Amino acid sequence: MIKKNIAMLIVIFACLAFLAVPVGVADDALKVGAYGGYFKDSFDKHIYPDFTKETGIQIESIAEPTGEAWLVQLEQAARAGQAPADVSMMSQTVMLRGQRTDLWTPYDLNQIPNHKHLLAQSINRYPDGRVSGIGAVGWYITLVSNTNVFKTAPTSWADMWAPDKKNSLGLLALASNSFLLEITAKTFFGGYDILNSQEGILKVMNKLAELKPNVKLWYRDEGQFQQALQSGEIPMGQYYHDVAGLAAADGHPVRSTFPKEGGVYDSGSWAVSKASKKLKEAYIFIDYMCRPEIQAKLSRKVGTAPTVRRDVSGLTDAEFASVSSEITPIIPRYDIYTGDLSDWVNQKWTEMVTK
Amino acid sequence: MIGEKPKGIRAHLTLVYPALMLGIFFIVPFGLMAAVSFFHRQPGGFYIPGFELANYKNLYTVLFGRTLLFSLFVAGLSAAICVSIGFPFTFFITRMKRRAQVVWLVLLMSVLSLSEVIVGFAWSLLLSRTAGLSNLFVWFGLMERSVAWYPGFVALLFGICYLAFPYTVLVLYPPLSRLDPALPEAAQTLGASPMRTFFTVVVGSLRNAIVAAFVMVFVFTLGAYLLPQILGRPRHWTLSVLITDAAIYQTNMPLAAAMAIFFMFVSLVLVALTMIIGKGKKIKTV
Numbered sequence: 348m349i350k351k352n353i354a355m356l357i358v359i360f361a362c363l364a365f366l367a368v369p370v371g372v373a374d375d376a377l378k379v380g381a382y383g384g385y386f387k388d389s390f391d392k393h394i395y396p397d398f399t400k401e402t403g404i405q406i407e408s409i410a411e412p413t414g415e416a417w418l419v420q421l422e423q424a425a426r427a428g429q430a431p432a433d434v435s436m437m438s439q440t441v442m443l444r445g446q447r448t449d450l451w452t453p454y455d456l457n458q459i460p461n462h463k464h465l466l467a468q469s470i471n472r473y474p475d476g477r478v479s480g481i482g483a484v485g486w487y488i489t490l491v492s493n494t495n496v497f498k499t500a501p502t503s504w505a506d507m508w509a510p511d512k513k514n515s516l517g518l519l520a521l522a523s524n525s526f527l528l529e530i531t532a533k534t535f536f537g538g539y540d541i542l543n544s545q546e547g548i549l550k551v552m553n554k555l556a557e558l559k560p561n562v563k564l565w566y567r568d569e570g571q572f573q574q575a576l577q578s579g580e581i582p583m584g585q586y587y588h589d590v591a592g593l594a595a596a597d598g599h600p601v602r603s604t605f606p607k608e609g610g611v612y613d614s615g616s617w618a619v620s621k622a623s624k625k626l627k628e629a630y631i632f633i634d635y636m637c638r639p640e641i642q643a644k645l646s647r648k649v650g651t652a653p654t655v656r657r658d659v660s661g662l663t664d665a666e667f668a669s670v671s672s673e674i675t676p677i678i679p680r681y682d683i684y685t686g687d688l689s690d691w692v693n694q695k696w697t698e699m700v701t702k
Numbered sequence: 703m704i705g706e707k708p709k710g711i712r713a714h715l716t717l718v719y720p721a722l723m724l725g726i727f728f729i730v731p732f733g734l735m736a737a738v739s740f741f742h743r744q745p746g747g748f749y750i751p752g753f754e755l756a757n758y759k760n761l762y763t764v765l766f767g768r769t770l771l772f773s774l775f776v777a778g779l780s781a782a783i784c785v786s787i788g789f790p791f792t793f794f795i796t797r798m799k800r801r802a803q804v805v806w807l808v809l810l811m812s813v814l815s816l817s818e819v820i821v822g823f824a825w826s827l828l829l830s831r832t833a834g835l836s837n838l839f840v841w842f843g844l845m846e847r848s849v850a851w852y853p854g855f856v857a858l859l860f861g862i863c864y865l866a867f868p869y870t871v872l873v874l875y876p877p878l879s880r881l882d883p884a885l886p887e888a889a890q891t892l893g894a895s896p897m898r899t900f901f902t903v904v905v906g907s908l909r910n911a912i913v914a915a916f917v918m919v920f921v922f923t924l925g926a927y928l929l930p931q932i933l934g935r936p937r938h939w940t941l942s943v944l945i946t947d948a949a950i951y952q953t954n955m956p957l958a959a960a961m962a963i964f965f966m967f968v969s970l971v972l973v974a975l976t977m978i979i980g981k982g983k984k985i986k987t988v
Contacts, residue, residue: 416950422748444953447747514850520936521951563853565936567951574823578832580850685746693952697944698765701936 376407377628380417380432382615383410385590389649398635404628413568414441414615415523418450421620425450430622434629436483436615440523442471443685445618446479452619453477458630461637469654471616480616481633482654484645487588487610487676488519488526494600496582504534504606507583512561517572517584520565522696523684525585526611529677531555533608542680548692552699565700577601585611589650592669605672612676614654646670739959749956757960766944770965773924773940774972780862781919785912787863788870789878793904795871796879807875810868818865822932825861826852829933858934862926866919873918877911878904913980917973924969941965 379395381387387410395406409432411417418441424431437445445451456462456478462470469482490501496515501507507516519525531551532539541547563581566572569590575581576591577599588610591603617633619626635641642653643661652671653660660667683692742752795806816824828834831850839845851857885907889899905912927942941961949958 413950415953419950419953419955422953444746444748447744520931521947523951563850565931567931571932575826575830578830580830580832687745689746690743690952690954690957693947693954694763694765697947701765701769701939 376405377434377625377632378407378409378430378432379632380409380411380435382414382436383412385593386436386649387411393644393648394636394641398632402631402635404631406632409435411435414438417441418445421445422448422450425620425622428622430620430624432620433623433625434617434619434632437480437618438524438615439471439613439679439681440684442480442616442618443681446471446473447685450618450621451479452621452623452626453479454481454619454630454633459634459637461634464637464639464642464655464659466654466656469614469616471618480618481637483615483617483636484649485612485614485652485654485671487605487612487652487671488585489588489591489603489610490606491576491584491586491591491601491603493576493579493582494602496579500602500604501583502604502607504530504608506606507561508558509561512583514561514563515582516558516562517564517566517576517581517586518558518562519585520567520700522692523689526613526677526679527555527585528552528683528692529679530585530608530611533677539680542683545688545691548683548688549695552695556699556702559700589670592650605674607674609674609676610672612652612678614652735959736963738955739963741956741959743954743956748953757956758964760957761960761964766961769939769941769944770968772938773942773965774968776858776862776926776938776940777920777923780859780866780923781916783859783863784866784870784919785874785916788867788874788915789905789908789912790900792871792874792878793900796875796881803879807871810871813864813868818926818928821865822861822929825857825864826932829857829860852933853935853938855934855938858930858938861929861933862923865929866923869922870915870919873915874908874911877908881908909980913976917976920976921969921973924965 381390387408391408399405414437420431465482470478471480473479492501522528528551531554532541535554541551588603591601594601619629639655639659639661642655645651646653646662650670739757740753741749742754743749795803829851831848836845836848840848886899886903889903925942926940930938930940930943945958945961948954
């Protein structure tokens with residue numbers, strides 16, 4: 348991610364845009380992409396070896412950068428008939444963007460019998476009903492705080508607006524990954540209906556603009572925030588519930604709270620690039636990942652929320668509470684980041700944040 | 703042979719490899735980017751090949767203008783700071799003994815081995831409230847309590863100049879070490895003070911090298927991407943951040959390409975102007 352001068356920037360950008368990502372020598376392994384770092388490491392350790400032992404299908408584990416960057420690479424590669432990964436874990440915003448260009452191979456659900464365990468929202472569909480993705484894992488964005496700086500846990504997203512939080516928040520930098528519009532709408536405007544119109548979105552952005560003096564860091568990469576949260580330099584903000592839980596388990600003074608308005612529920616889906624020639628193996632892999640016991644294993648080992656129904660997951664109440672919450676979650680309005688309004692929203696957002 | 707142009711295919715063959723590399727790794731990607739900047743943007747999707755000026759028209763916003771000006775300003779200011787500190791610094795190094803020069807240059811080179819990521823996080827730690835330098839001042843009794851000196855404009859300047867300084871010195875070192883010691887000596891024999899000698903003789907005779915160093919640092923810092931995010935506030939985000947947001951996070955390749963092309967065009971014009979001004983002055987003094 349280092350661009351040292353313009354020429355470099357241009358070359359990197361242009362290469363990214365045009366030279367399809369070279370693919371290694373074709374072999375029998377199924378290439379599976381998951382977010383690089385902790386996610387991929389956990390899958391490498393807890394999931395793939397058992398899968399290979401049972402099915403005989405080798406997995407070549409690919410580290411994805413952010414979902415958005417990975418989409419660009421998949422998209423460019425598919426135009427050249429290549430698939431840098433056969434199956435990729437994609438966030439919902441990115442799933443929808445890929446749908447717009449028909450990037451994902453439609454699934455035949457009969458090939459994935461375990462889909463019957465899934466929550467209804469864990470099946471992604473094209474507007475015409477074809478299935479484009481199957482829920483992989485769920486995660487929550489919650490209100491996190493440093494326990495040394497704030498002795499009592501915050502209870503509401505509205506606490507971020509409090510005057511005593513001046514210059515002490517870390518928030519995600521983009522409209523489409525922070526979901527702060529939804530958080531603000533739910534907290535201050537009684538629901539998401541206000542986001543149906545441009546005037547409404549501007550109202551919500553104005554409310555968000557009041558928050559700016561309290562924000563010390565707008566981060567794009569979670570690594571930018573975590574250390575500052577742990578040290579108390581930036582003692583509050585929005586963050587991923589699973590990662591915050593791991594930091595707390597490691598002894599760092601960090602707590603993750605589901606505010607009374609709910610945490611933001613986002614999820615990753617398994618999607619197959621239309622350039623992949625391994626659909627048969629991909630079905631076996633996705634079906635394996637939909638098994639309730641595998642979903643439960645992910646919750647216990649990785650801290651993600653299961654994409655299967657609670658009653659089949661086999662998780663105890665305590666286990667479920669550590670990865671999820673009974674409070675109705677805030678569900679992102681993905682349509683405003685992927686529809687015709689998306690460029691307008693992004694532009695207004697950047698103006699609001701940077702002004 | 704000197705001064706003669708190479709003749710025949712064999713003489714030209716040596717140029718094929720660099721020309722090919724330049725073509726593959728610079729001209730072709732650049733041409734493709736230029737093409738994309740005219741493509742049609744599908745909202746929420748990707749792009750369709752075509753030819754339209756919409757992406758360039760979309761640049762006409764306060765946000766883009768302000769970010770462009772800020773990027774140029776911060777690069778110009780960092781270049782000015784680096785050169786004004788780097789020039790006397792390099793001058794003193796070249797007056798040292800050979801061995802001391804090597805030690806200094808190796809130290810500076812070692813800074814180059816650090817990536818922008820490491821430099822950015824290191825500075826954010828040094829300027830932080832919880833673990834930063836202000837704690838040291840508190841310990842010495844110079845301050846009452848520790849404070850955070852980032853994010854902010856000064857912190858950003860520190861980071862950028864820290865990254866660019868070794869390059870400045872490396873660019874200035876060869877001409878300064880070649881400077882004939884007889885020149886400043888002659889000036890001082892004729893009665894000029896050391897300060898006056900430095901500014902009129904040393905600076906004067908190396909104006910071209912100074913302009914070259916300024917342009918180099920300017921172009922180098924224009925691409926700053928990570929430091930503005932770590933050490934600056936959102937209003938200090940440079941155009942590189944905006945371009946990346948458009949290209950990667952919004953999959954708006956045509957807009958990103960248009961921004962990059964326009965940005966490069968403006969920078970090239972500025973660089974050309976600087977060179978022309980630098981040259982003009984040279985002619986006057988001759």
